[in-house]
Amino acid sequence: MSIRHGLLALLERGPRYGFQLRTEFESRTGSTWPLNVGQVYTTLSRLERDGLVVPAGEDDAGHALYAITEGGRDELRQWFASPVDRANPPRNELAIKLAMAVGSPDVDVRAVIQAQRVHTIRAMQDYTRLKGQALEAAAGEPGTPDRDDVAWQLVLDQLIFQAEAEARWLDHCETRLVRLNALSPRPEADDAPAPVPADEEAESAAEEDGGLRGALRRTRARR
Amino acid sequence: MSGQSAQQPSASPAAPASASAPPDAPVLRLESLTRVHGSGATEVHALRGIDLDVRPGELVAVMGPSGSGKSTLLTIAGGLDLPTSGRVIVEGTDLTTATRKEIAALRRRSIGYVFQDYNLIPALTAAENVALPRELDGIGARKARREALAALEETGLAELADRFPDEMSGGQQQRVAIARALVGDRRLVLADEPTGALDSETGDTVLALLRSRCDAGAAGILVTHEPRFAAWADRVVFLRDGSVVDMTLRSSAESLLTGGAAQ
Numbered sequence: 001m002s003i004r005h006g007l008l009a010l011l012e013r014g015p016r017y018g019f020q021l022r023t024e025f026e027s028r029t030g031s032t033w034p035l036n037v038g039q040v041y042t043t044l045s046r047l048e049r050d051g052l053v054v055p056a057g058e059d060d061a062g063h064a065l066y067a068i069t070e071g072g073r074d075e076l077r078q079w080f081a082s083p084v085d086r087a088n089p090p091r092n093e094l095a096i097k098l099a100m101a102v103g104s105p106d107v108d109v110r111a112v113i114q115a116q117r118v119h120t121i122r123a124m125q126d127y128t129r130l131k132g133q134a135l136e137a138a139a140g141e142p143g144t145p146d147r148d149d150v151a152w153q154l155v156l157d158q159l160i161f162q163a164e165a166e167a168r169w170l171d172h173c174e175t176r177l178v179r180l181n182a183l184s185p186r187p188e189a190d191d192a193p194a195p196v197p198a199d200e201e202a203e204s205a206a207e208e209d210g211g212l213r214g215a216l217r218r219t220r221a222r223r
Numbered sequence: 224m225s226g227q228s229a230q231q232p233s234a235s236p237a238a239p240a241s242a243s244a245p246p247d248a249p250v251l252r253l254e255s256l257t258r259v260h261g262s263g264a265t266e267v268h269a270l271r272g273i274d275l276d277v278r279p280g281e282l283v284a285v286m287g288p289s290g291s292g293k294s295t296l297l298t299i300a301g302g303l304d305l306p307t308s309g310r311v312i313v314e315g316t317d318l319t320t321a322t323r324k325e326i327a328a329l330r331r332r333s334i335g336y337v338f339q340d341y342n343l344i345p346a347l348t349a350a351e352n353v354a355l356p357r358e359l360d361g362i363g364a365r366k367a368r369r370e371a372l373a374a375l376e377e378t379g380l381a382e383l384a385d386r387f388p389d390e391m392s393g394g395q396q397q398r399v400a401i402a403r404a405l406v407g408d409r410r411l412v413l414a415d416e417p418t419g420a421l422d423s424e425t426g427d428t429v430l431a432l433l434r435s436r437c438d439a440g441a442a443g444i445l446v447t448h449e450p451r452f453a454a455w456a457d458r459v460v461f462l463r464d465g466s467v468v469d470m471t472l473r474s475s476a477e478s479l480l481t482g483g484a485a486q
């Protein structure tokens with residue numbers, strides 16, 4: 001999350017001081033990304049070092065103000081114009097966990113999927129309740145909607161859509177694993193209990209298994 | 224599947240079997256519910272022992288893979304089908320022992336049902352479709368129309384009240400079906416994929432509406448494949464092969480979004 005650019009965007013409305021930036025940042029994003037004031041000042045000093053903001057005196061109460069520079073405006077324009085990098089390491093833990101689970105004969109993959117699904121949908125329920133409250137509050141207020149309220153609703157939607165993508169992906173995994181018959185630790189049928197395959201045997205075992213593990217292995221090898 | 228249209232208008236409303244129940248008594252109770260379709264080699268165990276209570280104010284979402292028994296559960300809860308064994312109690316009336324007439328009265332008066340395929344009557348306008356269950360219930364035509372227009376307004380379709388189903392888009396027809404299920408004072412609202420033809424914004428509007436009905440004291444079940452719509456529910460029940468495999472409760476406030484997040 002780019003605190004730098006968030007602060008630049010707020011400063012574009014006019015000079016502000018640190019605590020004020022923090023408050024505005026949080027009200028715009030609904031405290032989804034809580035900032036402490038220390039982070040704000042560290043970020044401001046880096047922005048100053050890079051020539052994107054300059055000190056702009058004090059207000060009547062003696063707060064040190066900062067103002068955006070032309071360079072800062074360029075940086076901000078560029079930020080709005082470029083897509084956010086998709087590489088997002090934390091999310092991948094789930095993909096890695098599932099890939100590992102599929103490759104481990106003793107793991108009940110379906111249970112792994114279900115546990116994650118419950119967790120994800122529960123988070124969605126929380127976000128959705130907040131969204132319901134936000135929509136209700138907005139409906140109760142006449143006139144043009146407050147921009148900060150709208151921003152907050154959009155942030156909640158983003159969280160919901162992101163969680164939804166995860167839940168859908170989990171559904172997709174389960175459906176595919178069912179089709180490939182690669183789910184439970186081992187089918188409870190009376191075929192011989194599968195030994196943990198040694199590396200060379202794994203390939204052929206995987207083929208019998210519906211090819212999923214082999215497919216994963218091949219995909220990995222190709223990378 | 225029989226729709227609202229198949230109901231016989233009865234001259235005198237059947238006396239409800241329910242005695243005075245505590246206010247928090249479940250509106251719907253399913254006990255050890257099973258449903259077997261067919262027999263012998265083609266036997267399908269669509270439901271294998273489901274227990275579920277839905278109380279006033281509660282919205283329950285049912286999710287699960289295709290064929291897991293979601294629609295079967297809903298049709299039985301709505302009195303459109305009977306279980307092979309177990310009990311279905313709606314507002315104190317056991318549907319497995321009630322007469323057809325009692326079930327019909329309950330469906331007309333207490334149960335709102337949104338069908339997966341809308342089930343609108345092609346020869347009636349949107350407003351007439353929505354007003355029909357109320358008219359069958361014996362309230363005056365003018366009052367029924369007024370209620371129907373209010374329900375259509377809530378689903379954002381006020382301007383389309385006098386159109387026929389074949390003059391509306393799929394999503395608009397779906398919203399008419401939802402208005403029909405919500406019109407009047409339904410205690411139990413059952414919705415089978417009510418958002419299938421809706422974009423996510425319209426789907427949210429419909430879910431917010433369903434949510435507010437439940438907040439006002441109705442009990443609801445929502446069958447959906449869409450996690451984002453299921454997330455409006457108080458509980459999400461996961462079905463697989465006719466059994467409940469898991470359930471989420473809405474967590475209390477200890478999520479990452481507390482601390483002043485909700486204003």
Ligand SMILES: Nc1ncnc2c1ncn2[C@@H]1O[C@H](COP(=O)(O)OP(=O)(O)OP(=O)(O)O)[C@@H](O)[C@H]1O
Pocket residue numbers: 260261267268269287288289290291292293294295296
């Ligand atoms: N009338 C019927 N005769 C025979 N089998 C049936 C009948 N109705 C449903 N089934 C079977 O019962 C099982 C559950 O069906 P149901 O319609 O409840 O699934 P569902 O969870 O609603 O699926 P979907 O998500 O695809 O709508 C399925 O295996 C289905 O084939």
Ligand SMILES: [Mg+2]
Pocket residue numbers: 293294295339415
């Ligand atoms: Mg179905």
